[in-house]
Amino acid sequence: MKKNKLGLLTAFLLAFGVIFMAADxxxxxxxxxxxADITDFYAFEGDSDKIVFVANTQGLLSPAASPDASFDENVLTEFNIDTDGDAVEDLIIHAIPRDGVMYFFGPTAATGxxxxxxxxAANSDVTIVDITPYGSTANIGTNGDISVFAGPRDDPFFMDFARYGEIIGGxxxxxxxxxxxxxxxTxxxxxxxxxxxxxxxxxxxxxxxxETKTR
Amino acid sequence: MKYIKILSLVFLAAFTLQNCSDDEDNTPTLPDFSGTFTTADQMGRPAINTVLVTDGRKDAFNTTVPSQQGAAFASDFATRLSTLSPTLATDDDRNLLGLNATEFGGVLATDVLTVSLDGTTTFFDGTNVLTGRNLSDDVITTELTLIFGGEDGSEIPTLSDDNVDANDKAFLTVFPYLAEPF
Incomplete structure (x- = not known):
């Protein structure tokens, strides 16, 4: 029975023929x-009374390419928070770069x-931080109990993507x-x-x- | 004399207040961020678009608001899951969460990450399921197990774990938590 299932699976995978592209x-x-290409999104408890949101973009940067990598001033990163279970955002946090500084607005009501x-959401509370250059110690911006960071980091995602591709490819x-x-x-x-x-x-x-949003 | 003192105090107070007001006016002016921004990419749970959205609809999935993704993609997801995994081929085939392809597809189509504000946050830690996503969570093995593991999580073990269980760099215990770049 298991053998049959595996044979069936191989046929399915061959027909499926998709190339897997990792987390996102x-x-x-x-x-x-x-x-604007998001690679990953994380949300977890940091300090016991706080939640950490992580948005990673521009994946697969080699160490050689990383010093020249930068945030795009025409890309707005939006963290959406739904507090009442309808999958519509009630609160948003915006992050947008300008001249080497990342501006974080909110959390603020998503109304409108x-x-x-x-x-x-430039009328809401702002927390700013100098974007950390490659090779430098992390700059951390704070505003009350809010902490922010922007810059290159090791890709925290891990997976045997190459082998998955071979499996999917038959x-x-x-x-x-x-x-x-x-x-x-990377x-x-x-x-x-x-x-x-x-x-x-x-x-x-x-x-x-x-979300990443562009103008 | 006393009158003059009081008067000067009043002036001093007024001057101080004026100073305070000036300080507020002197907060740095924000850059001009005007303009309309439109969604390019979006993501809730890991690998959903990658694995479950058919090739012609990947851009559409990224630009459909989550509250409408269920209606637009649940049926596609169910078909994809039952096609992809023999352990979810029929309505009677269920995964470790007790969901068949239709039910699991319905859950995944609304691509939001649920996060607990009260308890442990984790994608899956053996006890808690989908209460957040830590940097260290082995989300791919969790998803492979839910797709290929069947009812007990072990029906097709060779496809239920990619055997990469951790990141190649240690994470930080303090903000910003992610490791320094290579």
Whole structure:
């Protein structure tokens, strides 16, 4: 029975014929290879009363390419926070670079600024930080209990993407053990903000997602 | 004399207040961020668009608001899951969460990451499921297990774990948490 399943699986995978593009790296034609291409999104408890949001973009940067990597001043990164379970953002955090500085606005009400197009929430509280150059110690900006960072970092994502591609391509039927991390030694451009839970709903569950928006 | 003293105090107070007001006016002016920005890419849970959206619809998935993704993509996701994995081929086939392809596809189509503000935040730690995503969470093995592992998580073990369990650099215990670049 198991043998049958594996044979069936191989046939399925051959028919499937898709190339796997990792967490969200270069996953869609319109954004792959652009400064708006999100590679990953993380949200976790940092300090016990705070949540950390991480948006990584521009994946697979080699160490040689990393000193020249930069944030695009025409790309707005938007963290969306839904506090009532309807998958519509109630709060937003905006991050946008200008002249070597990353400006973070919010968390602030998403009222009038939900959906696929909008404007920078520049009327809300701002936290700023100098973008950390490659090779420098991390600059950390603070505003009350909010901390922010922007700059190149090691890509925290790990996966044997190459082997997955071989499996999907019908050239292999199983993962290797141990596997090889395809993202080892590569960097991303990271935007990180840590905010008090009290500013994003306090208790219960939130739904979150990240967008890059361009003008 | 006393009157003059009081008067000067009043002037001093007024001057001080004026100074305070001046300080507020002197906060740095923000750059001009005007303009309309339109969504290019979006992401909630890891690898959803990559794995479950068919080739012609990947840009559409990135530009459909999450509240409308379920209606637009749940059916596609169910088909994709049942096609991709023999362990989710029929309605009776369920994964470790007890979901069949239709139900699992329905959950995943709305691509938001649920985060607990009360308890442990993790993609999966053996106990808690989908309460956040840590840098160290082995999200790919979790997703492979939910797609290929069947009811008990072990039906096709050779496809349920990529055997890369951790990042190649240690994360920081303090902000900004991500490791320095290579």
């Amino acid at each position: 790296h270069i996953e869609a034609p319109a954004v792959q290879g652009t400064s 600024n939900t959906g696929l197009s909008g404007t920078v 050239m292999a039927t199983a993962f290797n053990d141990p596997g090889a991390d395809t993202f080892a030694g 960097n991303v451009m990271s935007i990180v903000i840590e905010v008090p839970k009290s500013m994003i709903g306090g208790t219960g569950n939130i739904n979150t997602w990240v």
